[in-house]
Amino acid sequence: MTRDEARAVLERALRAVKEGEGEAVIGGGRSHLTRFANNEVTQNVSERRYVLSVRVVLGKRTGRASGNDLSQSGAERLAEAATTAARLQPEIPDLLPLPGPQTYRTVDADDAATARLGPEERAREVARAVERCMKAGVTAAGIYETGRGTIGEYGELGTLAIANTRGLFAYHLGTGAAFRISALDGAASGWAATESYKASDIDGDALAARAVDKALRSRDPVAWEPGPYTVILEPAAVADLLTDTSWLSFGALPVQEGRSFLSGKIGQRVVGENITIRDDPYHPLHQGCPFDGEGIPTQPTTIIERGVAKSPVYDRQTAAKEGRESTGHGLSVPNTIGPLAQHLVLDGGSGPAEKLLEGIDRGLWVTRVWYTNVVDPKTATLTGMTRDGLFAIEKGKITRAARNFRFNQSVVQMLQEVEGMSAPQLVGGVVCPGLRVRGFHMSSVTEF
């Protein structure tokens, strides 16, 4: 949907608002995904989907209605439902008036070739990867996904365009491509992935080669005892841990409610001096949306600088509580979640993660982690499993495969024990390096 088409849909919706003020949001686009397993394509899907959301504000009351009928009558139905919802509810004392027009930075993340990519091209790329796995005697499983618009991994829709009756209008169109592959040899497995806004960055064969190498090296794992280990976490593992920590701790709402490890700690040293964490949708590897769910321009925000807590990210409501400006990290209004840092950047070092091996007498190499969940919110303690390539490090070298561990680890403590960093890369929606961490808590071993 072009800028003009989006503007037309939103203006039609705003004209349908007959009482009070209105906000209209559209999200969606096209998404295509080729899925493979057992060395063949098992699923090949495509969707075209848009959802229009209309919010009506009647003083301190507000209601929202959403639907995928973008016609005039559809917009009128939504406006009426939102008005009814607003009218019938009690006032929200903290509700802010709609914002006026804003100015946005331009982000160029729309690649026409990616948008045009068809199922035949995806099948060819998958075939190259499958062939590589079959030659190595292992089994391939994975996805090649492309899309244009704001359809998320679980079908959730981000904001493509937003407008309101005070004259605000924002629009951002981007493409996306991701290739993820697992190579399996019984319970031994390896994994590799690339994500970018350009499909031309995808090389299925090269990714398959990396996954195959790890799968073959994962055979016959040794069962080491649980306990604290010096680990090298590849960027995929770091990204997963940081994403959970962001949900728990980096938004202003958990900080204000006392649930975050940053609560009461702004200006104080909270992690190691070598740690700087930012949220920055304009980072060249992110190329993310330049505005938030209220249409407020997103400001690059330093959350932790050289180990010192600087600032959570804010939406208008949490910012108003502290008499400051929003950083443009809000979700659609109203919500109970608060602002979110969704374009994380952990500053890193240079070179590959392998350079971090030197001097480790006995440690573990973690390709990625899986099924992380919160054990203790206040200390950002997470549990989860290692997966798809856990290797023993002995006397500075990777020597053999290790059986996968369950870990229970405070991310705050982890960021106090970082001994080295590789070059950052984009993985799992986070720009981050691989980390060498001392004393990572492996708490139980599994069966493979």
Next chain:
Amino acid sequence: MKDLAQLALDTAVARGAAFADVRFLESEREDLQVKDGQVGGVDRSETRGIGVRVLVRGAWGYAGTDVLTREGAEACAASAVALARASATVRREPVVLAPEPPRRVTWSSSCAVDPFTVPLERKLDLLFRVDQALRDVKGVSITEGFLTFIRRRQLFLSSEGAEIDQTVTRSGGGYSATAVSDHEVQRRSFPQSDGHHQCLGYEFIESVPWVENAARVGEEAVALLKADPCPAGEFDIILEGSQLALQIHESVGHPSELDRVLGMEANYAGTSFLTLDRLGTLQFGSPLVNLVADATLPHGLSTFGFDDEGVEAQRWHIVKDGVFSGYLTSRELAHRVGDGRSRGCVRSDGWHHIPMIRMVNLSLMPGKGSLEDLLGDTDRGIYMETNRSWSIDQLRYNFQFKTEIAWEIAKGRRVRMLRNPTYQGITTRFWNSCDFICGPEAWAPWGVTNCGKGQPGQVADMTHGAAPARFRGVRVGVGYDD
């Protein structure tokens, strides 16, 4: 509705599909939230669209669209066929579907009071009364409550002649109180952490004692701040029903999905330790353990007349007298376990997503005795209630759960409240340590509404019935013992 679905079906067949099915879905949803005495959201949403699934040269293609015109339906079908042709270039074995007689039938879940006709003020009044009762408890920092109502109507047509019109109405809600100190964030939820949901109308909401439990929930959240920490070590543990429901979900339900077992989820959710050679031979649990998959369970969240392949709802054992006995299957994969017919486990979360094997309702059959009987039979143990977090490895062996609250049991009595209870185990060892399951009077159905699976990710809901049960010699206190 039917005309466009039929047009899409005819177009798919005309373009070369050897098999095709079309789902035309329309759904509506209402989400109400109250937090800390204020409205947190009043959202109404609706969606309509078509999903076309085809087999061409033994390979799948699927396309979904919300362009509900003749041109949109035709283009969607053409896209599905093109996707299938591309799939066929990287396909080794053709997909063959287990036979299923095509039905022409209409089915609805029961709904006495249409939740979409109940006035908004009445629903919000309930949430505000609960919220006030929670905030009346001194020391409660955060209060949250919600109600959710969903109606989904689906017309299913297939090239084999099926025409199935189904409507499901779901109602649910829940609330929590959170207490915060310098070092702790403690939460209590009612009646479980994900709320309470059933496929019923507003009569379900009116049957639950929401307000009556609010003061207790708030008081427990505050008390947890100063409760003793849960000890670490090996203990006999007793799990309350809703926690056991999630244990069933993660350690029994997912590993018995046949697509996982056969490697089709390997890149994302993982595979399974329940390999084909273990069917009928693996001592999954103690002889007390009977786990039954049941798409006919009254008011269950995955109770239906027919699944999204047109297969009639069924009931069968996954674990019978402790022995692993059955899988969750589809028409595509049933033959891999020697079945001539699918078990009817294929569902999608919308018109835009391809149907796949999803858990149906899966319950632990009750044993004998009340919770008090079970506690009285326990000399030393820990009773845990209400899930707070969960995690399990990609083959579904090693799990870890945290509950909101626990009590130490000594000589058959609750002696003290415990904060931050966790337990960890290996699936079959855990289920084999089960030596007491309470009876029908303590058995209840618990809904799960956030089950993620697939690429693109899909969210499904299902119900797990359970009564409190005891497990011997389980590792407790993980995550707080370093």
